[in-house]
Amino acid sequence: QLERGNLRTSWRKEHGHLRRAPVRASPLWNAKQRSVAAMRARVSRRPHRPSAKPKPAVSPLMLALVCCLCLFPPCLIWLLWRPSLGQRSWFRSPSPLPPPSPLAPLGEGNWTSALFLGDSSFVAAVHAAGHAFDAELVDERRPPLLVTVAEKADSPLLQNFLQSSILKHELRHWLVVALDSGVCEDLPDDVQWMACVSVPAQQEPADTAEPAMARPVNVKAQVLWATVKLGYDSLLVDTDVAFLQNPLPVLADYDRAHQQVRCGSAGAEPFLPHYPWLGAHVAESASTCESVIDLQAQRDEEHGIGAGFMRVKATPGGLLLLSRAMALSLKAPELTLQQSVSQAVGQLRGVITANTLPPATFPSRLVHLARPSRVFAYHQPCPKCVVVHSSWLTGHAAKVWRMKDQMLWSLDGPKKYYSDPKRKYIEYSNPSSMASQEAELNALKAAFMLGAMLDRTVILPEFRCHRCPTADGKGTTPKCSDMVTRCSLGAFGQLDLAKFAGAIPEDLFRERMFRYNPLTPKSAWGGSLFDSPVHLSFDSGKGGIGSLQASPEPGWEIQSSRAPEILSGAEVHPDNVLTPAADGSPTEDEVVAWFGSQTAPVLRFEHLYGLRPQFRHPARASAFDAMWNRATGM
Missing domain, CATH: 3.90.550 (Spore Coat Polysaccharide Biosynthesis Protein SpsA; Chain A)
Known part of the structure; x- marks a missing residue:
C-alpha cells in the first residue's frame, strides 16, 4: 500500500492536469467516510456557543420562589395576629380609641x-x-x-x-x-x-x-x-x-x-x-x-x-x-x-x-447637681438618668444657665444663639488654681472689654468655686476645701446671675459649654480655609475634662507684670506673646492693630490675668463701667 501511495503521489505531481483514475476502496472505509461527512454537516449548521458551566439541578430563582411560597403564609398569620406589629403593618391599619369614660367623684365633695x-x-x-x-x-x-x-x-x-x-x-x-x-x-x-x-x-x-x-x-x-x-x-x-x-x-x-x-x-x-x-x-x-x-x-x-x-x-x-x-x-x-x-x-x-x-x-436637682457635684456636662456623667429637674434654683435665669452648662438647652431661637455663622468669639482660660476672686473678676472684665473693642462675643471659662455649696444644697461656705473645684458663672462667688444677665446683653457672652453644643457651626464661615470651626466634639459617655476636644486655635498672651503672681506656678504655653506699650494696659488702637484682621471665628487667649484694657473714647469707657457696676455690683 505504501508503494502504491507513493506512486500515486509522484504521478499526481507530474500529471496534475490529468484526471485521476478512481481508486476502489473497501466497503468499510466508505461507510466510515460517509458518517464523518454527515457529522461535519450537522456541526456546520449549528450556531457557535462558548463553553459554559454545567447547569445546576435546581435554579436559584426557583429555589427562592419556593422558599417565599412556603414562608409567606406563616408570616402573614403572625403579622395579622401580633398586636404590637400587626396594628402598624400594611395588612391592618390602626384604629382610633374612643375617649375614655369620666371617673365618678370619690367622697371628697362635689x-x-x-x-x-x-x-x-x-x-x-x-x-x-x-x-x-x-x-x-x-x-x-x-x-x-x-x-x-x-x-x-x-x-x-x-x-x-x-x-x-x-x-x-x-x-x-x-x-x-x-x-x-x-x-x-x-x-x-x-x-x-x-x-x-x-x-x-x-x-x-x-x-x-x-x-x-x-x-x-x-x-x-x-x-x-x-x-x-x-x-x-x-x-x-x-x-x-x-x-x-x-x-x-x-x-x-x-x-x-x-x-x-x-x-x-x-x-x-x-x-x-x-x-x-x-x-x-x-x-x-x-x-x-x-x-x-x-x-x-x-x-x-x-x-x-x-x-x-x-x-x-x-x-x-x-x-x-x-x-x-x-x-x-x-x-x-x-x-x-x-x-x-x-x-x-x-x-x-x-x-x-x-x-x-x-x-x-x-434625680432631683440636689441629687443630680450636688451629690455628686455636676456643674458642667462632663462632670460625673449619668448614663442611667432618665429625667433631670432643675428645681432648687431660684429664678429663670439661673435655671436656663444651669441647663446650658449641662448641655440640656436645645433652643436656638430667632436670633440664632448657637448657629449664627457670622458671629465671632473670644475664648480665654483661668489656669491658676490659686487665683483670687478679684483676679478672676478683673480677667472677666478684661475679656468683655476686648470683646467690645473687637466686636466679638465672650465665651466664659471655668471659675474657681470661691464659695462652695453646702451638703444640703441650701447655702454656701466661705472657702472651698478642694482648691481645684471649678464652678460656672452662676456659682461664682456672690455674683447674682439674674442681675448679671439683666445688665449685660445676651449677645455679649456665652456659657462655658457653648462650643460643644450640637447646634454650633461645624464649619468656618468666610476668612481663611485653615480657620477652625466654632463647634468642638464632646464624648458624653467618657466623662472628665478628657471628654472635651481641646481648642485648636493658637493661644495668645498679652504680657502684664501682675500675671506671674496670679498664675502661682500654673503652666501656660502661649503660641504668641504681645507686649503693650503700657504694662498690662493695652489700648484700643493696639488691640485692633493686633487682632482686628484676624478672620478665625474664635480668638483664644491663654489667660487675661492682670490686664486693664483702655478704651479710645472716655464716654465709651464710662458707659462700660456703668454697665459692669450694674452687673456685678463692683
Whole structure:
C-alpha cells in the first residue's frame, strides 16, 4: 500500500492536469467516510456557543420562589395576629380609641366638679391631645397624657422642653395649659400630637373665693385633677425638666415590676432586679394583686414627693389623692403643690398606692447637681438618668444657665444663639488654681472689654468655686476645701446671675459649654480655609475634662507684670506673646492693630490675668463701667 501511495503521489505531481483514475476502496472505509461527512454537516449548521458551566439541578430563582411560597403564609398569620406589629403593618391599619369614660367623684365633695370642666375649649384640648390608637396600648392602658402648665415667663423653658424632650424622643399626647396670653402663640403650629389651650389664671371653685387657688402651683393640681377626671392617665411635667431618655417605657417597666413583685411568688426574682427600692414600696401598699399604682413621682429630699414630675393614673385612688391635696391647699394657703400632695399621700396610706421613683434614674436637682457635684456636662456623667429637674434654683435665669452648662438647652431661637455663622468669639482660660476672686473678676472684665473693642462675643471659662455649696444644697461656705473645684458663672462667688444677665446683653457672652453644643457651626464661615470651626466634639459617655476636644486655635498672651503672681506656678504655653506699650494696659488702637484682621471665628487667649484694657473714647469707657457696676455690683 505504501508503494502504491507513493506512486500515486509522484504521478499526481507530474500529471496534475490529468484526471485521476478512481481508486476502489473497501466497503468499510466508505461507510466510515460517509458518517464523518454527515457529522461535519450537522456541526456546520449549528450556531457557535462558548463553553459554559454545567447547569445546576435546581435554579436559584426557583429555589427562592419556593422558599417565599412556603414562608409567606406563616408570616402573614403572625403579622395579622401580633398586636404590637400587626396594628402598624400594611395588612391592618390602626384604629382610633374612643375617649375614655369620666371617673365618678370619690367622697371628697362635689365642689371640684366645676374646675376647668365647664370650659369647652379646655375639654376639647384634652381630648385632642389624648387622641390615641389601639396600637399605642401598653398593658391594656392608654398612653399617658403629658401635662405642662406655663406662664408667659416660662416661654423660653417651654420651647426648650419642646425641642430637647418632646421632639427629641418623638413623644405624643402633650397638653400645654397656658395661664397667660401669648404662650400658645410662641409654640410652633406644625407640631403634631400637641394641644395648647389658654385658660384664665383666676380659676376658682364654685363655692369658694379662696385666693390661694389662683396661684399657679395650685392651678397645676386643678388641671391635673380635670384630666384625670376625664379618664386620662396624666403625667405632670414642669417646664424646667429635661428628658435624657424616654421616660414612658421606664415607667411601664416599673408597673410590670410592681405587679410581678406583688403578684409573684416570694422567691421570684423581680422584673427589674437593679431597682431594690421597689420591694419596700410594694410591701407598704395594699395586698390585692389587681390594684395599680395610683401615683408615681420624683422623690423630694424635704417633702418626700416632687411635683415637677408626677404621674397620676385615672383611677379612683388617683382622683381621690388630687381631691385631698386641693382640699389641704384650701385650708393652708401657704402649702406648695408638693407639700399638699405629700400630706395627702400620708393621710391616704393604705387606701391608695404611691411610689416615689428612684433618685438614681429620676434625680432631683440636689441629687443630680450636688451629690455628686455636676456643674458642667462632663462632670460625673449619668448614663442611667432618665429625667433631670432643675428645681432648687431660684429664678429663670439661673435655671436656663444651669441647663446650658449641662448641655440640656436645645433652643436656638430667632436670633440664632448657637448657629449664627457670622458671629465671632473670644475664648480665654483661668489656669491658676490659686487665683483670687478679684483676679478672676478683673480677667472677666478684661475679656468683655476686648470683646467690645473687637466686636466679638465672650465665651466664659471655668471659675474657681470661691464659695462652695453646702451638703444640703441650701447655702454656701466661705472657702472651698478642694482648691481645684471649678464652678460656672452662676456659682461664682456672690455674683447674682439674674442681675448679671439683666445688665449685660445676651449677645455679649456665652456659657462655658457653648462650643460643644450640637447646634454650633461645624464649619468656618468666610476668612481663611485653615480657620477652625466654632463647634468642638464632646464624648458624653467618657466623662472628665478628657471628654472635651481641646481648642485648636493658637493661644495668645498679652504680657502684664501682675500675671506671674496670679498664675502661682500654673503652666501656660502661649503660641504668641504681645507686649503693650503700657504694662498690662493695652489700648484700643493696639488691640485692633493686633487682632482686628484676624478672620478665625474664635480668638483664644491663654489667660487675661492682670490686664486693664483702655478704651479710645472716655464716654465709651464710662458707659462700660456703668454697665459692669450694674452687673456685678463692683
